[in-house]
Amino acid sequence: DTGVSQDPRHKITKRGQNVTFRCDPISEHNRLYWYRQTLGQGPEFLTYFQNEAQLEKSRLLSDRFSAERPKGSFSTLEIQRTEQGDSAMYLCASRNGVSGKPYNEQFFGPGTRLTVL
Amino acid sequence: SQKIEQNSEALNIQEGKTATLTCNYTNYSPAYLQWYRQDPGRGPVFLLLIRENEKEKRKERLKVTFDTTLKQSLFHITASQPADSATYLCALRNTGGFKTIFGAGTRLFVKA
Numbered sequence: 001d002t003g004v005s006q007d008p009r010h011k012i013t014k015r016g017q018n019v020t021f022r023c024d025p026i027s028e029h030n031r032l033y034w035y036r037q038t039l040g041q042g043p044e045f046l047t048y049f050q051n052e053a054q055l056e057k058s059r060l061l062s063d064r065f066s067a068e069r070p071k072g073s074f075s076t077l078e079i080q081r082t083e084q085g086d087s088a089m090y091l092c093a094s095r096n097g098v099s100g101k102p103y104n105e106q107f108f109g110p111g112t113r114l115t116v117l
Numbered sequence: 118s119q120k121i122e123q124n125s126e127a128l129n130i131q132e133g134k135t136a137t138l139t140c141n142y143t144n145y146s147p148a149y150l151q152w153y154r155q156d157p158g159r160g161p162v163f164l165l166l167i168r169e170n171e172k173e174k175r176k177e178r179l180k181v182t183f184d185t186t187l188k189q190s191l192f193h194i195t196a197s198q199p200a201d202s203a204t205y206l207c208a209l210r211n212t213g214g215f216k217t218i219f220g221a222g223t224r225l226f227v228k229a
Contacts (some may be wrong), residue, residue, distance in 0.1 A: 002158075002160070002162070009160065031215075031219070035219075040221065041221050041222075042206050042208075042220050042221045042222050043161065043206075043219045044219070045216050045217060045218065045219075048215040050215075055215055056216055057213045058216075086130075091160050091161075093160070105151075105163040105166065106161075106163060106217065107163070108160030108161050108162070109160055110159060110160055111158075111159075111160050116124030
């Protein structure tokens, strides 16, 4: 257990439905990342938060995807009007932004596996 | 475009031998190169980080080298054990950048 939790662990939905995933990072970590991973591939960067500010978004994050991190604590990732191509593992990771601590190590959660039927 | 290449074929080795995994990259000048381990159905776990001005880093049975001229990193596991069987991911990040790019990973099988 890395200390990063994600909920739910599994989600099955029908095409066209909206889904929302939650990530609770390690409490003192101010940096938070979302990734998407498909079978046989490495994690693909989606978006990055520093505290509550969303500082970078991948071009992969279409307008159907939105992420928030209110108050700089937990984060949510919402996918609207899901498509079968959205089926993947969605991973959250957090990182300590304080110099002198293990600065670059990302701690990953267990992921949410999404299946779109 | 930026690209990371790792051995797509699985690596099979005998227990006790040294496993060597390769990470090559193009169109990128990373400040940091990281290696992660991922077990099936789980998130990646950080193993080692090496900076662009470092040639080699060691941690217990693990060793990473970083050649910015060749644009290559080698990851070694000495005295390998069946418990080392997993997928190993290479990841790159720029200084001041937020985005970390991961390779597809190499699957390692260590036979007893």
